[in-house]
Amino acid sequence: MIPVVTPVEMAAIDASAPEPLDVLIERAGRAVAAAAIDLLGGTYGRVVNVVVGKGNNGADGRVAARRLEARGVKVRVIDAAMRPPVLRRSDLVIDAAYGTGFRGEWIAPEVGDALVLAVDIPSGVDALTGEAGAGVLPADRTITFQALKPGLLLGDGARLAGHIDVADIGLDVSGASQHQVTVDDVAEWWPTRAIDAHKWNGAVKVIGGSPEMPGAAVLASTAAARAGGSLVSLSAPGVTVATPPEIVQRHVAADDFSADALVDIHRFGALVIGPGLGRADEVLMATRACISDATVPVVIDGDGLFASAWSAEGPAPLLRDRELATVLTPHDGEFGVLTGSPPGADRVASVRAAAADLGCTLLLKGQTTIVASPPEAEADPLGGHVWFVTNGDQRLATAGSGDVLAGMIGSALAMGLDADKAAAASAWLHADAANRTPADGLLASDIVDAIPAAIGAIR
Numbered sequence: 001m002i003p004v005v006t007p008v009e010m011a012a013i014d015a016s017a018p019e020p021l022d023v024l025i026e027r028a029g030r031a032v033a034a035a036a037i038d039l040l041g042g043t044y045g046r047v048v049n050v051v052v053g054k055g056n057n058g059a060d061g062r063v064a065a066r067r068l069e070a071r072g073v074k075v076r077v078i079d080a081a082m083r084p085p086v087l088r089r090s091d092l093v094i095d096a097a098y099g100t101g102f103r104g105e106w107i108a109p110e111v112g113d114a115l116v117l118a119v120d121i122p123s124g125v126d127a128l129t130g131e132a133g134a135g136v137l138p139a140d141r142t143i144t145f146q147a148l149k150p151g152l153l154l155g156d157g158a159r160l161a162g163h164i165d166v167a168d169i170g171l172d173v174s175g176a177s178q179h180q181v182t183v184d185d186v187a188e189w190w191p192t193r194a195i196d197a198h199k200w201n202g203a204v205k206v207i208g209g210s211p212e213m214p215g216a217a218v219l220a221s222t223a224a225a226r227a228g229g230s231l232v233s234l235s236a237p238g239v240t241v242a243t244p245p246e247i248v249q250r251h252v253a254a255d256d257f258s259a260d261a262l263v264d265i266h267r268f269g270a271l272v273i274g275p276g277l278g279r280a281d282e283v284l285m286a287t288r289a290c291i292s293d294a295t296v297p298v299v300i301d302g303d304g305l306f307a308s309a310w311s312a313e314g315p316a317p318l319l320r321d322r323e324l325a326t327v328l329t330p331h332d333g334e335f336g337v338l339t340g341s342p343p344g345a346d347r348v349a350s351v352r353a354a355a356a357d358l359g360c361t362l363l364l365k366g367q368t369t370i371v372a373s374p375p376e377a378e379a380d381p382l383g384g385h386v387w388f389v390t391n392g393d394q395r396l397a398t399a400g401s402g403d404v405l406a407g408m409i410g411s412a413l414a415m416g417l418d419a420d421k422a423a424a425a426s427a428w429l430h431a432d433a434a435n436r437t438p439a440d441g442l443l444a445s446d447i448v449d450a451i452p453a454a455i456g457a458i459r
């Protein structure tokens, strides 16, 4: 896992570091110079423009400039405040105009075909939210210090940062409460079935589908099975859907189905509820009863999220009352249904606040998926852990993809993974499975088919 810290957190970490600031800046500048030489493939005859601002980001750039010059590189240092609209030709531009202290507007100069190395973050990107104006220079590489910043993983920032390296400048970020998920994390977390396991170890119950939307239930249940669910039982209210023979179907009525659907719920490791259920009043009512009565960890997706919020008091009373883990998997629109407003510019803060308010693990889908667990102590209202999952691309935005993810999380929960890791590891594997499919013409069922290969690759 790679720590992610906000600009405010980083300022506090800096302030409590034993080294004076100029030592940290010297280390940062040395790392920038090394990355520059790496990008240039040498020093002899190379020309580098370094754009420096008046803050510490600029100071990092000045150290790098000095070091590159000492190595024989021809270096031009350009004050950001007095930049010309177009820079003279160079092999590389080091963008050290502004870092975490940026506010407002920034129009970068034109740099021709030079490579661009951003110091800490591309200047003009908000290090907290990833928001950026149109004038930001896209980087080929960004070298950031000690920890990622949320703005490198979110929104425009993720697109503008290029390849990201994290340089160790000796700061202690062990207290970070946010991390980017890596393949090693998923390999460590994802459960392996015990040699003496039987089919009820890790069984998943799915309540989803409807006469109008049978496919969502098929995707969620087959994904649960492919992800490791030892036995998957599907109840699709009012309909029998066409599933592979390995999925056990337990027929339930189209309304008032909670008691029948949950009759043997204690035998399952987790419940996935919502995909394709529809929004008829009687379905919403029965869905709410299932959520409240399920004595196992629950993943709530799609129409299940709508059902959770379908009350004058909102979703909090129903969800907070649950004793076992609950994972909610909204996209932005469903997040708005759950909380009353879509995620704000600071998506992490929005997800954290909702997780705390609802007492649930919340997975907000997006270009970068954010998972936040509810705080453990009431005294620390935003204290839950946050995971960033960044390995997905536009392939995940295909119909039914969310149903697949919900099934996978159900499987991970049923195999005993903690809710936040179940959600984060499933999101990572879901993206990795999608990355194994063709870039065009992808069906959500292709993602299901690729799940075993994605899991095989982490073994």
Ligand SMILES: NC(=O)C1=CN([C@@H]2O[C@H](COP(=O)(O)OP(=O)(O)OC[C@H]3O[C@@H](n4cnc5c(N)ncnc54)[C@H](OP(=O)(O)O)[C@@H]3O)[C@@H](O)[C@H]2O)[C@H](O)CC1
Binding pocket: 010, 014, 021, 024, 025, 028, 053, 054, 055, 056, 057, 058, 060, 097, 098, 099, 100, 101, 102, 103, 104, 105, 106, 119, 120, 121, 145, 146, 171
């Ligand atoms: N622990 C670490 O990660 C370390 C990081 N380091 C580097 O330090 C920067 C952060 O430095 P800081 O001085 O806090 O901030 P910046 O350099 O990003 O910018 C602040 C100055 O820039 C001015 N500013 C901001 N926005 C604009 C703008 N749109 N136009 C003009 N000027 C702007 C700002 O002026 P104000 O008037 O707003 O105050 C500041 O003067 C971090 O990113 C790392 O690169 C160090 O290496 C130490 C360790």
Ligand SMILES: [K+]
Binding pocket: 057, 095, 096, 097, 098, 099, 118, 119, 120, 121, 122, 123
């Ligand atoms: K910068």
